[in-house]
Amino acid sequence: MTNWKVILNIAKTHLLTKMKSTATASLGVTFGIGAYITMVSFMTGLNTMLDSLILNQTPHIHLYNEIEPTANQPISLYEEFGNSVHMISSIKPKQGQKKIHNALPILDYLKKKDKVKGATPQVRAQIFYLSGALDLGGTLVGVDIMEETRLSNMRDYIVEGSPEALKNTDNGILLGSGLASKLSLSVGDRVQISTVRGAIFPLKIVGIYQSGIADIDNSQSFCNLKTVQQILGEAQNYITDINVKLNVIEDAPALAQLLEKQYNVTATDINEANAQFETGSNIRNLITYAVSITLLIVAGFGIYNILNMLIYEKMKDIAILKATGFSGYDVQLIFMSQAMIIGIVGGILGLLLGFVLSVIIDGVPFETEALPTITTYPVDFSVGYYVIGIVFALLSTFVAGWLPLLKQGI
Amino acid sequence: MDKVLEAKGINKHFLKPKDFHVLKDISFAIKRGEFASIMGKSGSGKSTLLYILSTMDTEYTGELYLNDTLVSGRLASELSRIRNEHIGFVFQFHYLLSEFSVLENVMLPAKKLARKSHQEIEHDAMQKLKMLGIGSLALQKASRISGGEKQRVAIARALINNPIILMGDEPTGNLDSYNSDNVFNIFKQLKEEEGLSLLVVTHDEDFAKRTDYIIEMEDGRIIDKSVLSI
Numbered sequence: 001m002t003n004w005k006v007i008l009n010i011a012k013t014h015l016l017t018k019m020k021s022t023a024t025a026s027l028g029v030t031f032g033i034g035a036y037i038t039m040v041s042f043m044t045g046l047n048t049m050l051d052s053l054i055l056n057q058t059p060h061i062h063l064y065n066e067i068e069p070t071a072n073q074p075i076s077l078y079e080e081f082g083n084s085v086h087m088i089s090s091i092k093p094k095q096g097q098k099k100i101h102n103a104l105p106i107l108d109y110l111k112k113k114d115k116v117k118g119a120t121p122q123v124r125a126q127i128f129y130l131s132g133a134l135d136l137g138g139t140l141v142g143v144d145i146m147e148e149t150r151l152s153n154m155r156d157y158i159v160e161g162s163p164e165a166l167k168n169t170d171n172g173i174l175l176g177s178g179l180a181s182k183l184s185l186s187v188g189d190r191v192q193i194s195t196v197r198g199a200i201f202p203l204k205i206v207g208i209y210q211s212g213i214a215d216i217d218n219s220q221s222f223c224n225l226k227t228v229q230q231i232l233g234e235a236q237n238y239i240t241d242i243n244v245k246l247n248v249i250e251d252a253p254a255l256a257q258l259l260e261k262q263y264n265v266t267a268t269d270i271n272e273a274n275a276q277f278e279t280g281s282n283i284r285n286l287i288t289y290a291v292s293i294t295l296l297i298v299a300g301f302g303i304y305n306i307l308n309m310l311i312y313e314k315m316k317d318i319a320i321l322k323a324t325g326f327s328g329y330d331v332q333l334i335f336m337s338q339a340m341i342i343g344i345v346g347g348i349l350g351l352l353l354g355f356v357l358s359v360i361i362d363g364v365p366f367e368t369e370a371l372p373t374i375t376t377y378p379v380d381f382s383v384g385y386y387v388i389g390i391v392f393a394l395l396s397t398f399v400a401g402w403l404p405l406l407k408q409g410i
Numbered sequence: 411m412d413k414v415l416e417a418k419g420i421n422k423h424f425l426k427p428k429d430f431h432v433l434k435d436i437s438f439a440i441k442r443g444e445f446a447s448i449m450g451k452s453g454s455g456k457s458t459l460l461y462i463l464s465t466m467d468t469e470y471t472g473e474l475y476l477n478d479t480l481v482s483g484r485l486a487s488e489l490s491r492i493r494n495e496h497i498g499f500v501f502q503f504h505y506l507l508s509e510f511s512v513l514e515n516v517m518l519p520a521k522k523l524a525r526k527s528h529q530e531i532e533h534d535a536m537q538k539l540k541m542l543g544i545g546s547l548a549l550q551k552a553s554r555i556s557g558g559e560k561q562r563v564a565i566a567r568a569l570i571n572n573p574i575i576l577m578g579d580e581p582t583g584n585l586d587s588y589n590s591d592n593v594f595n596i597f598k599q600l601k602e603e604e605g606l607s608l609l610v611v612t613h614d615e616d617f618a619k620r621t622d623y624i625i626e627m628e629d630g631r632i633i634d635k636s637v638l639s640i
Contacts, residue, residue, distance in 0.1 A: 006521045010507075017509040320505045322466060324519040324567065325494020327487045 007330060010321075011337040018310065022342065025306035029346025029397065030353055032299020033389045036292050037354020040385050042361055043288040045378035047281065054277050056153050057211060058270055059243030060252045063259060065100050066266040069093045098124075103239035106263055110244055115251050118151040120144050122241040123228040129221075130192040130200070131183040138179065138219040140193065142228025145174075151245045160187050161207025171227060172206035178218030180208050193231070201231050296392050303346075304400035307339050311404045318408075332405055339401025340394065347393025351386050413478065414575050414607045415440045420462060420472035422455075432458050433470070434630040440575065443605045445597065447618040450627035456611045457579055459627070463609065464497055464577050465489045477574060494523050498568025502580035505564065508553035512539070512563050515552050520570045531570075538566040542596060558589035565596060569606075576600065578610040582617055594620060 015022045069091045075081060100106065103121060110119035123142035128135045149155045149163045158174060166172045173193075175185060185191055187205050194200045203223065210217055223231075229238050246252055252269035260267045271278065318331050326334075362379040416439040424430040432455045440446055448456045461467040463474065465481055468489065474482045481492060493499070506515045516535040520526060526534070539545045542562045547555055552563065561581060568576055576597070582590035594617055600606040610621065618624050626633050 003522055003524050006518070006524070009521075010518075013507075013509050316505055317507055320501075320507060322490070323464070323493070323499040323501070325490050325522050325571075327490035329487060330490070330522070 007333050025342045026346035028302035030349040033350025034353030036295050038357040041358045041379050044380040049378040060246045060270050061244040061256045062268045063242040063265050098240045099238045117245040119244045120147045121239040124240045128194045142225040158207050159210045165206040173203040174207040174209045174222040176217045177210035300396035307400045308404040339397045343394045343397025347390045413439045416475040418473040422470040445601045445608045445622045447621040448611045448625045454627040455630040460611050498573040498576040500578040500581040502583040506552035513548040516566045575607040
């Protein structure tokens, strides 16, 4: 029969009379868990931010028309050479039509699909930005701006002006921030652009776009879809790219394959496009976990040491308790409850410490040109880390209490 | 008179560092109200025997009866219950839990037994302390009292559950003659007034001579059982 009242009373007395050891052991847990929480929250916060920096600007599936030489050259149609080896030198692709065939039906099909959150058409055009004597090469992207803002966090990257302003201005342009400073232009100014073929159009700057990635900001601007089609002198079905956002990102590779087969277009899914980026992100996660686990293990050893001392000091007491009728199990309970009390108190304080430190870090200003939306350090406040923290605190104090008991053969 | 404690053919080996036959075929019995002492040189196996008799050591062969019930081969949890209820134990180094008060030390086994309410236990404990003449120390920390007092507290603790037998491992070994005498008188008084059985391992010949009989051990055997008084 277990008499909890007596056992807990003994455990309490032991802990209270050895206040120093108790406090040291609890603080060991507290700092271990606190450091873990802070570390993992901060690191994953940063990771998520860096991930989203790329991911939010990358469509889950990107459809476009790759310019490549035809696989079936005329000679293969000629039956007499059917059994011969064809050797053709200097194959060139047919003068490129960059547009996607059947772009509008594809869009309709995608918009009806359940898995698809949205599909946006884009027209990409190589242009020159003209300002005074200066001309800079770049890209102009015609977009359905309202649909883009719905599907990506594009709105965050428009540092001046608004997407609505672009929608309402037919010849408006969202100028890349790098371009704006190079051309010394700001909202309300006009910029002239010239197509590759030489036609010149004036556009009104309704906003400044800053993605944080210098290469893009120095060359890319956004216009309305129609405007770009007009600039290029193309019809309304001229669409060079279709960006697809899915509800579940994992569906991307399968759907990309399907679309490639069904519509004879090139479809790149996000994993393909960002293989390198994935590697980087995986390695960052690996480092986060390695550091966290190291922290937790170091904390665990500290706890083990102190509990070991505590039990070693009490060997005499254990003999008395056993002689007066406490079973080995009772003695185990007494010491295990001490260990668990240390674990619970230290663990909860650790969670609090971790939370407070996270809040402090979350409030530290962090402003950088590259990240217009970020004003303070990003911290991930997921409850999961706190659960892992307290579970580890309990687990490690349990093991740290159990091992010395096992060693002393109680 | 009925037998309180009986050992039948108890043998024990120490296996480490090499096989050593510590106790060889020990058989004897203690009746109600008897005060026996075990004497012998160091290494004769008397402490080992006492630990077996007190059920704290279970690695032996042979049979051990307490109140005519076999206790050999019982589960550890049952044995600690038996120890708690029927056996009082006093050590040489008057071990008390130093973080607890004298009163709490005495109450502990009764709380473990949990047969009486807290008030009753406290009352009983005070009574035992008063009987042993240390009622005034009840609220002192166990680490703050003298050696003789500690041993009396240990006796009070051994008595709290009204055991049928009190065992002592050199209970006076660490005390001066005045306190030894004191402890002996307490034991004697318990035997006469309460009919308690006592079994004490001792080196102290004067102490042993005043008990009912001496079990003398040598090389793991009982060599002599001499009744001295009565």
